[in-house]
Amino acid sequence: MDAEPKIYGDERLATRLGELLGPRHPVAAAALVSDQDVAVAGLRADLDADFEIGSITKGVTGLLYADALARGEIGQDTTLGELLPLGDVPAARLTLRSLSTHSSGLPRLPKSAHPLRRTIALWRHGTNPYGEDLGQLLDQARGVQVGKPRPRYSNFGFELLGHALAAAASTTYADLVHERIAKPLDLDFSVPATNAQLRPGALTGRSRRGKPREPWTGEALGPAGGIRASINAMARFTAAVLDGSAPGTAALDPVAPFGAGGRIGAAWLTIRVKGRSVTWHNGGTGGFRTWLGFDREAGTGAVILSATSLPVDRQGFALLSGSGQ
Known part of the structure; x- marks a missing residue:
């Protein structure tokens, strides 16, 4: 990489981003948003470059959950079994509310997904550890063991939550994101189910050592970590959440304890940082890391x-x- 990275957008923000991240993050972007100003910047990535946002996707699913409640499509006690064809299995009795706060008792991933084997393949070969379609996800849910309800971060739970919300609206998760979030807010969010659905010029993520990583695509993954977006879109999304024009912003309001001193809304975590209340979510895939906070x-x-x-x-x-100034 050249010593002086190509800068896009706001030069001051790009300088700050470079100082914060250092040379080990050669391709990156940032946005700072307030009611007075929106600044966006990219380092070796233009402002419309397509990133995987990882588990920030859960925050989007949280907004869709709160919006579905407001629309009356679901209730506080609606269960997975009322919306998805799971039959009479323990997972069918889980409420969407418990899924939205990571308190359902579901594991991070089901054993049937062979998470250890897939993680090793990711480390060694950079392969996508996900990729299931909705039918395979439902098969996993029918066989999963449900533990004691307690705060426990679950990718699996948010996969099921998002697809249940889509079923309540008689659509797919990708179309639900498009119709209720991306289209009204003019965002270039996409939820590719396969690599063939990636937009032209989509960025390739890399490992800590700079090795390329396969894209994380998959229909099942969508609601938990499947959205891709540009920094321009993330800036507009952040502004819409802050000013309340995004649907379902009640998702940010904490309703239960989570972690050491933290609280959780629908996916969104709230903690005290240097006397300030910060609501946030991060994301990580095989080749990307992301963070969004308010x-x-x-x-x-x-x-x-x-x-x-x-x-x-x-x-x-x-x-x-x-x-970082």
Whole structure:
């Protein structure tokens, strides 16, 4: 890589991003949003470059959950079995509310998905550990063991939640995102089920050592980590959440304890950072790391997208707080 990266957008923000991330994140982008201003910047990635946003997708699914409640499509006690063809299995009795707060008792991934074997393949060969279609996801749900309800982060739970919300609206998850989030807010969000559905020029993510990683695509994965977006789109999304024009922003309101001193809404985590309340979610795939956070009292938000699988959480908090200046 050249010593001086090509900068797109706001030069001051690009400089801050470079200082925060350093040379190990060669391809990255950021946004800073307030009610007075929106700044976006890219390093070796133009402002419409297509990133995997990873589990920030869960935050989008959380908005769709809160929006479905507001529309009356679901209720507080609606179960998976009322919306998905699961039969009489333990997972069918789980409420969407418990899924939205990671308190359903579902594991992070089901044993039938062979998570260890797939993780090793990701480490060794960069392969996508997901890829199931909806039918395969439902088969996994029919056989999964449900544990004691307690706070436990579950990709599997959010996969099922998103597809249940789509069923309640008589559509697919990808179309639900398009019709209720992307289209009204003019966002280039996409939810590719296969590599063939990737947009032209989609960025290739890389490992910590710079090795290319397969895209994380899959119909089942969509609601938990399947959205791709540009930094322009993420900036507009952040602004819409802050000003309340995005649907389902009640998802950000914490309703239950989660983690050490934290609280959770529908996917969104809220913690105290240096005396300030920050609501946030991060994301990670085989070749990308992302972070989105809000200081709702101050009316500010920050986003970092990186096409390298090194964490950006610390840098995201610093960017939001202004300590990266």
